[in-house]
Amino acid sequence: MKDFISSRARSIPPSGIRKFFDIAQTMEDVISLGVGEPDFSTPWNVCEASIYSIEQGVTNYTSNKGTPKLRAAIARYLESSFQTPYDPENEIIVTNGVSEAADIAIRSVVDVGDEVLVAEPCYVSYSPCITLAGGVPVPVPCTAETEFRLTPDALMERITPRSKVVIANFPNNPTGGTMSEADYRAVADVVVDHDLLLISDEVYAELTYDGSHFSPAALPELRERTVTLNGFSKAYAMTGWRVGYLCAPPAITAAALKIHQYVALCAPVMAQVAAYEALRNGAAEKDAMVREYRIRRNLFVNGLNRLGLTCHLPKGAFYAFPSVESTGLSDQEFAEALLREQHVAVVPGSVLGGPGHVRCAYAVSRESLKTALERMETFLAGLKT
Structure with missing residues (x-):
């Protein structure tokens, strides 16, 4: 049967994150810092709105773009929070999570x-999606020395005549790095000068601890060159x-909508109802979750540095990305041994484009x-004996 598998499907690896999660599932007494999922439940008012809609028979297809009510709420939210106005009729598509938004x-x-320039370390799905589209992923390194920001110099080093798109995810998974307005202005010069498009995954926008999130589409020179991706999974524990969404100039939205129509049709209507309620009445619980994440971040990152696992203080998301080079182990060896010997699951940084580090999600108690x-x-003491 292998002869029937396409070359593109054969060329992409299974998720390195899920590999460790699946192993941890077979073990007892494991503390999993592996999968990036909030340990909070979806706010009850959000669940209740969806339950009530089902009781009222709201179980139908919606517009391929999503319900007009939700798209209008998304537009209001983006403009008021990040100064990025989008037309809900022609510039917003509601998707099946941000993963589908990135794919389309x-x-x-x-x-x-x-060639698609990918700011790395990054979430595991970007490069496989590029490969499946027939493109060529080109990693652009973001290093600890710059707090894992995307710099214009790093971007310039990877640009060729075949470069077309830049993908950036800030706040970043797995590093927790963020980009300021000044950072994006510097990158914008490169994007414009080389006639590139920017895909900006901002699913962790609300999980920003130091300062406020800046969206590159707020810059006039990037407004027509940016595809903004966002969603509800992280901020609202959903x-x-x-439920995610894609925002872009009308020509790109129209093209993405055609793909969305054929592969997904629409996001589930009951989930769209829940997302609408989250935007209307979810701020208090969202803010409480963010405050708790900040406390956990400080506790865990300080602890890692005390142990000698050098880790910068992440300004966003809910990940710590410590270096394990001081142990003499590779990140893969470190993660495997830590899971086997001490039942703590972390993700090797190499599967995320950050060798020598491990990703630890502090979205646990x-x-x-x-x-x-x-x-x-x-575990570290055992390495010294």
Whole structure:
């Protein structure tokens, strides 16, 4: 049967994140810092709105773009929060999570042979989606020395005549790095000068701890060159609801909508109802979650540095990205041994484009983080004996 598998499908690897999660699922007493999922439940008012809609028989297809009510709410939210106005009729598509939004954004603009510059470390799905679209992923390194920001110099080093698109995810998974307005202004000069398009994944926008999130589409020179991706999974603890959205100039939105129509039709209507309620009445619980993440971040990152695992203070998302080079182990060896010996699951940074580091999601309770640090200390002590 292998002869029937396409070369593109054969060329992409399975998720390195899920590999460790699946192993951890078979073990007892594991503290999983592996999968990036909030440990909070979806706010009850959000669930209740969806339940009530089902009771009222709201179980039908919606417009391919999403319900007009939700798209209008998204437009209001983006303009008031990030100063990025979008026309809800022609510039917004509601998708099945941000993962689908990223996929259709890439497929709508990438032709065979086009090079796509990917700011790394990054989430695992971008490069496979580029490959499946026939494009060529080109990693652009973001390093600890610059707090994992995307710099114009790093971008310039990877640009060729075949470069077409830049993909950036800030606040970043897995590093927690962020980009300021000044950072984006510097990158904008490169994007404009080389006639590139920017796909900006901002699903962690609300999880910004130091300062406020800046969206590149707020810059006039990038407004018509940016595809903004966002969603509800992280900010509102709605991972299983699978609601995201894509915002872009009308020509790109129209192209992405055609792909969305054929592969997904529309996001589930009951999930769209929940997303609308989250935007209307979810701010208080969202803000409470962010405050708790900030406390966990400080607790865990300080603990990592105390153990000698050098880690910058992430300004966004809910990930710490410590270096493990001081242990003498590769990131893969470190993650495998830590899971096997101390039942703490982390993700090797190499599967995310950040070798020599591991990703630790601090979206677990404070007690679990304290226990994880104790186990990591025991593990590190064992390496010295």
